[in-house]
Amino acid sequence: MKSVDVLVHEHRMIGRMVSILEAIAARLDAGGDVSTRVLVDVMDFSEHFTSNCHHAKEEHHLFPLLAEHGMSLDSSPIAALREQHEANHAYLREMHAALTRLRAGDTQAPQTFAASARDYARLLREHMRIEDHYFQDVSSLLSPAEDDVLYGRMVAIDESCARVGDRRRYERMLEEYEELMATW
Numbered sequence: 001m002k003s004v005d006v007l008v009h010e011h012r013m014i015g016r017m018v019s020i021l022e023a024i025a026a027r028l029d030a031g032g033d034v035s036t037r038v039l040v041d042v043m044d045f046s047e048h049f050t051s052n053c054h055h056a057k058e059e060h061h062l063f064p065l066l067a068e069h070g071m072s073l074d075s076s077p078i079a080a081l082r083e084q085h086e087a088n089h090a091y092l093r094e095m096h097a098a099l100t101r102l103r104a105g106d107t108q109a110p111q112t113f114a115a116s117a118r119d120y121a122r123l124l125r126e127h128m129r130i131e132d133h134y135f136q137d138v139s140s141l142l143s144p145a146e147d148d149v150l151y152g153r154m155v156a157i158d159e160s161c162a163r164v165g166d167r168r169r170y171e172r173m174l175e176e177y178e179e180l181m182a183t184w
C-alpha cells in the first residue's frame, strides 16, 4: 500500500533526527557546546516535518479512514498512538521553552533541553516501532481506491508543508548534522 509506505519512509527520516537529538542531549549533558543554529534547526525539523506534516497525515487522514473500518479512534490502538502524539508535542513545547531560555543566557537551560529531548527521542522511537508494525497490519483493510485517495491527501499535505520547508532541505539537514555528530 503506497500510502503506508510514505509514512514508513518518513519514519526512517525521523529516526535519523531522533539519533541526532540523542547525540545533542548527550553532548549538552557533558557540558559540551551545541550551536544555537543546530538547536533551532532540530526544533524546526521536529515541529514542522515530524509534527505538522507527518503526524498530520496520520491524525487527519489515516486514522479517520481506519475508523471507518471499525478501528475506533477512542479505544483501538489508534487511541494510544494519538496519546503518544500529544505527549510528543508536550515534550517539544518543553524543548522550545528551554531553547528560548538558553538563547537568553539561562545556564540551566541546556540540561533542561537535554532532558526533554531525551524523553522525546525515547517516546518517538517506541512510537514509530509500534506504528511500523501496526500500519503493515491494517494496510490490508484499505481498498486500492481508498489507498489512492489517502495517498493523494498525503501529497496535498506535502505540498502545503513545502511552502514552509521542503523535504530536500530536511534531508540536507540530516546529512549535515550526521556528519557533525561524527566529529563529536
Ligand SMILES: [Fe+2]
Residues within 6 Å of the ligand: 055, 058, 081, 085, 127, 131
Ligand atoms: Fe504517529
Ligand SMILES: [Fe+2]
Residues within 6 Å of the ligand: 007, 011, 054, 055, 058, 128, 131
Ligand atoms: Fe508515524
